Amino acid sequence: MKAVTTTIEPWLSVINSGKAVAFYKLAFEAAELFKMEAPDGSLVAQLAIGGASFWVSDESQEHGNFSPQTLGGKGTVRIILTVTDPDALFAQALAAGATQVSTIAEEYGWRVGRVVDPFGHHWEIGRPVDSTDN
Structure with missing residues (x-):
């Protein structure tokens, strides 16, 4: 049996997975690792930002997979994206169409x-x- 590395990869349910994949590529420079498209245009994609992978697909209400849009903007998970230059990536995400919830600041x-x-x-x-950042 081949050794398997334990990982945790979030799976984001969205409305319009094609647009979502394009957004994540532009906003976070995500690389596409896997993509499977259905005849109706929906897709399942595995993306990676640096070495961190995540999945994106259209919501599937019949399987209990709802997008935050369907749930009135509510979600149960926040994603923490740790990068070398958060200021630059934050600005890039805003330029790509994200909305600011809280500005970049030092806390905790x-x-x-x-x-x-x-x-x-x-x-x-x-x-x-890092204490050497000051």
């Missing part, structure tokens, strides 16, 4: 800000603050 040992993407998912973009 992190330089972090929060955006919501056009599909209702919340992303905290930041990095731990």
